Amino acid sequence: MKLSSRLDTIKNKVTDHYDHIWDCCCDHGQLGVALLASHPKSMIHFVDVVDELMVELESQLQKHASAIQSQWQVHCMDVAKLPLIKGKKNLIIIAGVGGDLLIELVHSIQTRNSGIELEFILCPVLHNYMVRCELIEMGFGLISETLVKENKRFYEVLHISNQAAKPITSVGSDMWNLSDSQHQEYLNKTISHYQRMEANPKCTSRVSEQYQELIGK
Structure with missing residues (x-):
């Protein structure tokens, strides 16, 4: 199997x-x-x-x-x-x-x-x-x-x-390999997802920014 x-x-x-x-x-x-x-x-x-x-x-x-x-x-x-x-x-x-x-x-x-x-x-x-x-x-x-x-x-x-x-x-932390195109794809999708969620005025947590910080590391 x-x-x-x-x-x-x-x-x-x-x-x-x-x-x-x-x-x-x-x-x-x-x-x-x-x-x-x-x-x-x-x-x-x-x-x-x-x-x-x-x-x-x-x-x-x-x-x-x-x-x-x-x-x-x-x-x-x-x-x-x-x-x-x-x-x-x-x-x-x-x-x-x-x-x-x-x-x-x-x-x-x-x-x-x-x-x-x-x-x-x-x-x-x-x-x-x-x-x-x-x-x-x-x-x-x-x-x-x-x-x-x-x-x-x-x-x-x-x-x-x-x-x-x-x-x-x-x-x-350890799971990321941002030289891998699949990891880049997942990170971009995740950032976009939370950016859409944060468009709701009831949402105050800036989760997308935490993911975006990974790009600069």
Whole structure:
């Protein structure tokens, strides 16, 4: 199974060993299935609230991954209520959901698991600036970040932890390579988007100017 550019980018960020990897809402389990092969010593958890999807996924896993059944579990549940395994190294991956929902899930997981290390790989659909600002407010730090283009759309992939010392920035730092034409395209589109939003007199935040400052760096 060939992963999409976005999921392949996420998979390549999983370089450390984790006792438990939680694949949440990630393209019907495709990412988790790939991680079964690349991380044979990790328990891969497939999580989604849609019962029909999880029944189908479990059926497929039983057919094609029967030899490693002890390595995976399927959970039909709200991602906000993940039963993280305390005292073990957990990685939570959330991709393919909107920025508002993504932040709601991260905040709920943080609230329910105060006092333990939380590590996420996040790939929101839209609202990246808002997501970053909320993550900063929640006290997360940056491990790495990558910009990826897939099917004419751009995605920001953020690897973060509440133990990471490097600050997250509201417009991104490490992900930019402005000698790359695709990165230039994404930056110009983002600036134009916020300039249109700021034409609304109710909008006082000059987000576009923060992105424009990247050009001068």
